[in-house]
Each structure stands twice: as structure tokens, then as C-alpha cells.
Amino acid sequence: MYVSDDRGEDASPPAAVGDRPAEMVAIEHEAAERVANALVIALPLAAVVLAAWLAWGGSLHWQDLLVLLITYVFTGMGITVGFHRLFTHRSFETTRTLRIAFALLGSMAVEGPLIEWVSTHRKHHRFSDLPGDPHSPHAERSAGLRGALGGLVHAHFGWMFRGQDIANPRRYAKDLLADGDLRFISRTFPLWVLVGLALPFGLGVALTGSLVGGLTGLLWGGAVRIFLLHHATFSINSLCHFFGRRSFATGDQSRNLAWLAPITFGEAWHNNHHAFPTSARHGLGRRQVDPGAWLIGGLERLRLAWAVVRVRPEHQRAKRVAGAA
Numbered sequence: 001m002y003v004s005d006d007r008g009e010d011a012s013p014p015a016a017v018g019d020r021p022a023e024m025v026a027i028e029h030e031a032a033e034r035v036a037n038a039l040v041i042a043l044p045l046a047a048v049v050l051a052a053w054l055a056w057g058g059s060l061h062w063q064d065l066l067v068l069l070i071t072y073v074f075t076g077m078g079i080t081v082g083f084h085r086l087f088t089h090r091s092f093e094t095t096r097t098l099r100i101a102f103a104l105l106g107s108m109a110v111e112g113p114l115i116e117w118v119s120t121h122r123k124h125h126r127f128s129d130l131p132g133d134p135h136s137p138h139a140e141r142s143a144g145l146r147g148a149l150g151g152l153v154h155a156h157f158g159w160m161f162r163g164q165d166i167a168n169p170r171r172y173a174k175d176l177l178a179d180g181d182l183r184f185i186s187r188t189f190p191l192w193v194l195v196g197l198a199l200p201f202g203l204g205v206a207l208t209g210s211l212v213g214g215l216t217g218l219l220w221g222g223a224v225r226i227f228l229l230h231h232a233t234f235s236i237n238s239l240c241h242f243f244g245r246r247s248f249a250t251g252d253q254s255r256n257l258a259w260l261a262p263i264t265f266g267e268a269w270h271n272n273h274h275a276f277p278t279s280a281r282h283g284l285g286r287r288q289v290d291p292g293a294w295l296i297g298g299l300e301r302l303r304l305a306w307a308v309v310r311v312r313p314e315h316q317r318a319k320r321v322a323g324a325a
């Protein structure tokens with residue numbers, strides 16, 4: 001059943017015509033933000049080194065891997081199904097309880113507060129690979145191999161340290177600003193990061209019955225999980241605008257990168273996504289693995305999701321690159 005993909009293939013939020021708020025706003029505590037960003041990138045990396053060293057020494061247990069798997073799946077779905085498909089693109093509708101649950105799970109992924117994440121991502125769609133795109137590997141890059149590498153690093157995480165401004169939520173996320181629950185969750189972001197660390201600790205204690213199990217649960221389900229999910233998400237911005245296939249004609253450099261799809265829960269069908277941003281399903285081909293879409297489909301069957309946006313086959317055909325799979 002096709003609910004409608006007529007809400008437009010443009011991902012832009014409802015922007016006020018006429019008196020439009022400014023594109024960008026200054027970061028409030030810029031120096032503190034840079035330090036926080038550096039810590040959020042560096043600490044999980046240090047933890048991965050520690051975890052690898054411990055695992056090499058034989059102190060890796062199945063409980064640690066189970067905590068890692070559970071936290072990765074829940075926070076990863078929080079990002080792709082929650083922050084991205086539900087809040088940024090409104091690909092489906094759901095209950096208030098689930099909206100809050102997705103907002104909390106996505107916050108625990110430590111990719112920034114919900115409203116800032118959505119504003120940045122909507123701006124990415126509006127300017128995709130052109131000046132104004134917050135994290136394009138192509139816009140404003142210099143020529144040659146050095147320029148390509150610089151562009152990839154910028155798109156992966158360098159962009160977080162360059163700007164002094166962020167996409168203005170009053171322009172890009174007015175709909176979310178109007179929702180008191182979401183505003184509260186976004187404003188109290190550091191609290192949900194801490195909850196996202198306390199849960200794997202508690203899970204580790206519960207599974208092993210020991211404090212040490214709690215600490216290794218925190219290491220694997222907290223720091224290692226954050227590291228893995230960060231770089232999976234960052235790769236969508238860097239690799240998926242650089243390597244892979246283009247099935248649909250879009251005005252940008254977005255690509256489908258099959259090997260990255262399972263660990264990003266379907267996000268890596270990124271060329272499909274730029275072609276049809278509001279589609280709940282990113283893996284449009286029959287063999288294109290898209291666990292995020294499976295979750296939405298499951299919720300729909302349980303009547304916990306509705307107004308799920310699907311792309312009509314004729315719309316897909318109209319945009320398909322000649323000869324593309």
C-alpha cells in the first residue's frame with residue numbers, strides 16, 4: 001500500500017516564507033563545544049585501544065559482547081529510525097511514547113542534541129554537496145588526492161571542529177521546537193548520554209553479578225559502542241558521498257554502499273535516500289538490506305506506526321539512472 005510520497009522529495013522542513021530566520025546561528029559556548037567534541041571523539045578511541053588490549057589478554061566475555069550488541073542496536077535504531085527517518089524526514093508517524101523513546105535512544109548515541117542533529121541534517125539535504133552543506137566531502141575542496149583526502153576527513157568529522165555556527169533550528173526545525181517533550185530531551189542531552197552509559201553498566205552487573213562485569217559492560221556497551229556507531233554514522237557523510245553506486249539521478253554525489261548497509265541499519269543506501277528523502281525504506285531494491293525499514297514495518301503491523309511513506313514504482317523508474325541496478 002502506498003500511503004503517499006507526495007509530501008515531496010524535498011526534505012526541507014516547513015520553512016516560513018517571507019521573514020525567514022537566519023540560516024545559521026552562532027555556537028553559544030564555542031570553545032567548550034570544541035573540547036566536548038574532541039573528548040567525544042578521542043575518549044571512545046582510547047577505550048577501544050583498552051578494550052582490544054583486554055580482549056587480547058583473554059578478558060573478553062560473552063556478556064560484554066551481548067551488552068555491546070544490545071546497546072549498538074538500540075541506539076543505532078534511535079539514530080536511523082528515530083532521529084533520521086521519524087524526526088528529520090517524517091517518514092512515518094507513531095505514538096507519543098515511541099516518539100519519546102526514539103528521541104532518548106538517539107540521544108544516547110552521543111551524536112549531539114536531537115534538534116541540532118535534525119537541523120544540521122536538513123541543511124545537508126538542502127545544499128547537498130554545494131556550499132552551505134555542513135559536511136560535504138566535495139563542496140569547497142581542493143583538487144587532487146590531497147584535496148580528496150581532506151574532503152573525506154572534513155565530511156567524516158572534521159566539520160565539527162571548523163564551524164563557528166550551526167544550522168539555525170528556528171529555520172530548520174521549527175516543527176520540533178514546537179514540541180515541548182522533544183525540546184526538553186534536546187536541552188537535557190548530557191543527561192541522556194549519562195543514562196546511555198549507566199544502562200550498559202547495569203546490564204553488565206545484571207548479566208555477571210559482579211562490579212567488574214559492570215565496568216567491562218560500560219567499556220564495551222558504552223565507549224566501544226559509541227566509537228563503532230559514531231564511525232558508522234560518520235561514514236554515511238564521508239564514504240556514501242564518495243564511493244559506491246548511483247542508482248538514481250540526484251543533483252549531488254550521494255552513493256549506495258552495500259557493505260556498509262547492515263551495520264548502519266540501512267542508512268548506506270544513501271543515493272536512494274537522497275533521491276527519495278521522505279521514504280521510510282532506504283533499501284529500495286529487493287536485496288538491499290534495510291533493518292531500519294524492517295523495524296518500521298514491524299511497528300506498522302503492530303499498529304504502532306502509520307502514515308508510512310513509500311515511493312511509488314513509477315517515481316522510482318522516473319529517477320533511475322539508465323542501466324543502473
Ligand SMILES: [Zn+2]
Binds near residue numbers: 124236
Ligand atoms: Zn547525504
Ligand SMILES: [Zn+2]
Binds near residue numbers: 088277
Ligand atoms: Zn536524510
